Amino acid sequence: MQLRDDFATHISELNNPIERPYSQPIDKTLLNDNEDDISYLNREIHNINPDYLTFFPAYFWYFYFVIGWVYFSVFMFSLVFIDEIFRLKTSNIPLLLLDIFILLLMFIVFCVPLVLILYQFITKKPFRTQYYFLKQQQKIAYYYRPLWKIRQPYVLKIVDYKDVHPDLHQDKGNRAYTPLNLYVADPETGDITHHLKLEDYNVNPRVQWAFIRTYMESPADDLPIDNEICQAYPTDTSKSLFACADIVFRKNGILPSNHSGGDQIMVFIIGSIIALGNLFQANHYQCTKRAILHPDVQKLLTWDGQNNPYPIQPITDEAELAFEGRNWEVNVRWVCIILINAGLFVWAVVAYNT
Structure with missing residues (x-):
């Protein structure tokens, strides 16, 4: 069984099932009356063509807690470490050894989050996957690995779209x-x-399902695509963590989509405060496990790269x-943003100890 304990294990246990593929007409009012959700889905599109559709991998709400933990722990460690390092009693060897042991223990506890994130920046180990909705083949391809089995390799899964049972699963800890x-x-x-966890809480799930159904079951003209904001970012082939980090700002309209370097002041103000979080999200984009790179999925692709009926903003x-x-x-x-971010911590530590 591929599911966590807090999800259904039998189809009758689904929390709030909605209409299945081809079971009834698509509710077009969901696409016409929810402009914000449609705009969000347009920004989240990674690839869309006559053969397959993908979105950026959804982000968990706990991402912000992780980054908050990193900032808080590093800040507290810096304050305590610098304050205590000058209080070591070199004349008393046992007490000196005890102080050093405590400092090492504090380093392990407080700086493990930062060390792990820096390790992730370097190794780029995938920890999320993308789902590929194959329109011509009427299949969904993705990689799967149990969340708790980090060392287990990802396994390619290919399921028939018509066999899907959509469900609106409400998290027990967060009703919203x-x-x-x-x-x-x-x-x-x-x-x-099989369990496909799209897990994007930023959009109405009914609108998201109507959007997917329209792509899989309807002509291209029926899908509401805005070519002004819908752009296929080549994150899967990107060599630049900084360019991926720019996506965070560009999707929110803070930066122009052509990477021309405009609106620098706003980026410095915002980016220097949350630089680590944005770089972590950029790494998330860079190292996502992609089923389309698997030979078995490539065999299913039929589009030759020509005559895309879906309007996409050119790169x-x-x-x-x-x-x-x-x-x-x-x-x-981004180098300046990182330097400013580091400078803020140094200033805070110096101000605390003076």
Whole structure:
């Protein structure tokens, strides 16, 4: 069984099932009356063409708690370490050894989050996957690995779209968190065999499902695509962590989409405060496990790269340079942001100890 204990294990245990593929007409009012949700989905699109659709991997709400823990722990460690390091009693060897042991213990406890994140920046180990909705083949392809089995390799899963049971699963700890979940069950026993966790709580799950259904079941003209904001970012081939971090700002309209280096002041103000969080999210984009790179999925693709009926904003020359790591405006901006961010911590520690 592939599911965590807090999710259903039998199709009859689904929390709030909604209409299945092709079971009834798509509610077009969901696409016409929810402009904010449609705009959000347009920004989240990674690829869309006659053959497959993907979104950026959804972000968990606990991401902010993780970053908060890192900032708090590093800050507290810096304050205590610098204050205590000058209080060591070199004349009393046992007390000196005890103080050193306590400092090492504090370092392990407080700085493990930062060390792990820096390790992730370097190794780029995938910890989330993308789901590929294959329109021509009417299948969904993705990688799966149990959350608690970090050392276990990802396994490719390919399921039939028509076998999906969509469900609005409400999180027990947060009643406002209701993401869209897709299940596939054994037709004879009803036991769930596949669980696709889209887990995007930033959008109405019913709108998200109507959007997916429209792509999979309807002509291209029926899908509400805004070519002004819908852009296929080449994060899967990017060599630049900084260019991926720019996506965070560009999706929110803070930066222009052509990576031209505009609106620098706003980026410095915002980016220098939450730089670590944005870089962590950029790393998340860079190292996502992608089913489309698997040979078995590539065999299912039929689009030849020509005549895409879905309007996508073209990648600009500046953006191509940025994702290759050769856009100096992007690189200099993020280096300055990191230096400002580090400077804020140094200033805080010095101010505390003076």
